[in-house]
Amino acid sequence: LLRKTLCKADYTKMELGKLHGRIARNEELIASYFEENMKLKQELFSLQERLLRHEEQGEQLLKVVEQLRRIVEEQPSPAGKEDEVTVINQIKDILAEVRQLQGDIRKPASDPGYFNRKDDKSDYVLIRREADQVGSVRTGVVKGICVPTAGGGTAVVLKRVELVSP
Incomplete structure (x- = not known):
């Protein structure tokens, strides 16, 4: 009976040693996961800050572009109709060239x-x-x-x- 009890005690001690080893490995894993989690949180926070800065800059650029567009639209061009006629003539010339090229192919x-x-x-x-x-x-x-x-x-x-x- 004593021998049986001693064997049981040795077995329990061995199992307890295994469990302590598992606990130590789990604590190491938890610590490494905790460190990795902290690094990822810091990276996420810095990315959020960068995103906010870029969004603010984008909004400012859109405002500047809109202001410039309004200024250009409000200012009459010094040549007035001449600019429009020049642009229209350029468009007509380009269309004529395209039609001529297409005509050469189909002719x-x-x-x-x-x-x-x-x-x-x-x-x-x-x-x-x-x-x-x-x-x-x-x-x-x-x-x-x-x-x-x-x-x-x-x-x-x-x-x-x-x-x-x-």
């Missing part, structure tokens, strides 16, 4: 027709090239017969139309 690049000497002197072949909006070039061949007109010229009566390239 059909057609060649003049020519007589096809191989077939017959009365046959007339017209080659027509077009560029679509994407920039693809299409070539079409139009054949016709030359017919004399009353005024001394020639007119072309179209026979058929062939599409050479897609």
Whole structure:
């Protein structure tokens, strides 16, 4: 019985030692977490202060910009209508350039027709090239017969139309 009690006491002492070790580790963890928490709180506080300063500066800048805008709007320009006309003319010039560039892309690049000497002197072949909006070039061949007109010229009566390239 004594031996059993001594074994139980030794076991309890060993368990108590383990628990004291756990308590010490937990206290160290709590201390490190507490320090980390304090650092994070300080960082959060400094970030909040910086944010407030930036917001105040932003509001001040907005006020200054608004005041400058009011001053500019209230002051009549010395040239008056001339400035507006100049700006409008510049806008028109830019739009004309853009339209011209777009027109160059979409404009059909057609060649003049020519007589096809191989077939017959009365046959007339017209080659027509077009560029679509994407920039693809299409070539079409139009054949016709030359017919004399009353005024001394020639007119072309179209026979058929062939599409050479897609």
